[in-house]
Amino acid sequence: MNYYEGEIAKYEKRLQTIDRKPRPDMLACNRLLYQALLDHDREQLRWWREGKPFMSASGGGMAILTRVFGEFRTLGLVGMADRMGSKAAEAAYQKIWSMGLPDYSCDRTILLLPIAASGVDLPKLSMILTRTGSCNVANNSHRTLAELMGIPFFMVDVPFEDPYQENLPYVVKQLHELIAHVEAKLPGAKFDGGRLMELQRLDRQRMAALHDIGRLRKHVPCPDHPRDVFREPLQCAEYTNPLAIVEYYETYRDELADRVSRGFTPVGEEKLRIVWAISGPYGSKAWDYLAQRGVSVPFWQYGGAEKNFIRPIYGDESEFGKALTPLEEVARTLLYNSWGGTGERWINDVVAACREFRADGLVLFEQTGCLPVLGLGKPVADRVDKEMGIPAWCADGRMLLGHTANAEAQFMAGLESFVNLCFERKGRR
């Protein structure tokens, strides 16, 4: 069974479960999400079987560039690694060793290499587009993949200096070079500016809905379930039907607005609010545990969270002091990332999120091998303690590999102690 066949079977089963036994604490729009993912996987499989071409992109804002050169489809490899599950991850790990690759990179960035390089689990790629200034580990693993497969790649260099607005022309110049590179290296590829504007129009709708979702999650009690907050937003361009992704987020927003108007929260009675940061325990019981204890997680802070939920979007003229052209709008989505500046940018953004979302505690889940936040746990913890009087828990570990019952039990014990500490500190504030 290849990757898509496995995913199709999974989503068919998941939809049957939702139809048979819907959970009252989960969003009804999750059905739209799983249906969109199922339709996407079926369509990708058809495209592959017909021998049609695929590209991949790494880093926030890059996927849109894979869809503007004619009929290329996109493989979002980091998201695919996230969905592998521990069993498939362990099998992939054996291949990583046999390929002579390093095993100290985070799971999200290393597990994709054997499945993508084989040309059996996934279609062979024609080209990879990457960037610096979001997660440089993911950037490096995609560049390694291009080397392993002997295919062309292009990397956009995004400077980390502030004020980041001054770097707009430098990034736009590279986007012109990227277009020339793709057209020169891929037979039949031709940049389509109209297609870019069409995708940006849809993405503007998606981001407007995400910004509304971010605002609605600030409400006390938080209308969203911790499990749904811990979902990385899907980029329209990675999906065969971008409109289905827009519809999912607009329905999601409307459903949260309805919950706010009714004062409904899926955690029962909200007793505590925790901001979650960096990464998390995929496939763990943590989210249901938090909900059962009356703990909301109103915000998940990661490199692209500011861009997705908070900062200016398409059409805004305040950020750069002018209206932007379509290519400048692409550059805007690349330019600000909480992990794309000095450590101070990340620290400030985390502290601001804790304030905005009225956190009683902060969890910093640092995956083994995660470089963007290396060494920043203590300074962040010190700042939220000093400025807000709230505790932080610096948890670390693998996400999928070695995810044994014992590892889960240890993590859950640590989480329980931290929640107890937050209750105690809140009682004293």
Ligand code: SF4
């Ligand atoms: S966990 Fe860290 S290293 Fe891994 S993809 Fe996320 S930011 Fe990159």
